[in-house]
Amino acid sequence: KVTDANNQFGFRLLHKIPISSEENLFFSPYSVSTAMAMAYVGARGETQQDLHETLGYTSAGLTSDHVPSAHAQHTHLPQHTHLLRAPSNSTIRVANAAVVKDGYSVLSEYLELLRGCFEAEITTAALSDQQSLNAINDWVKNKTEGKI
Secondary structure: OHHHHHHHHHHHHHHHOOOOOOOOOOOOHHHHHHHHHHHHOOOOHHHHHHHHHHOOHHHHOOOOOOHHHHHHHHHOHHHHHHHOOOOOOOOOOOOEEEEEEOOOOOOHHHHHHHHHHHOEEEEEEOOOOHHHHHHHHHHHHHHOOOOO
């Protein structure tokens, strides 16, 4: 069901992105929906309801209780690439992180959901200086083997 929701969200997002004939655009609907799902599991009330609808969970028949475990299954997908029908030299890697601004407190239950269901690395940073931005960019560069 989470795959259906991700597909719906990805196609809706694609239609919202402005088209330019001068630049190429590459984005991963899976990555965007996963990042949004990480926010979703920490949201409550109207914010969570809005994200539930936006991310396609309602039309896919997912309840809020099923979202974390559904994403946990997708996070472990790279461990099963040997099950692909055709031989492939492709590599699938999933890397998630949450950066918390220095001085902010975050519920431990939320951090455990991020670690357990999304295998997210949790770190803190000032987020207002170039050093913090460089550290985040270096993490992304490392996890994507320099492709991003």
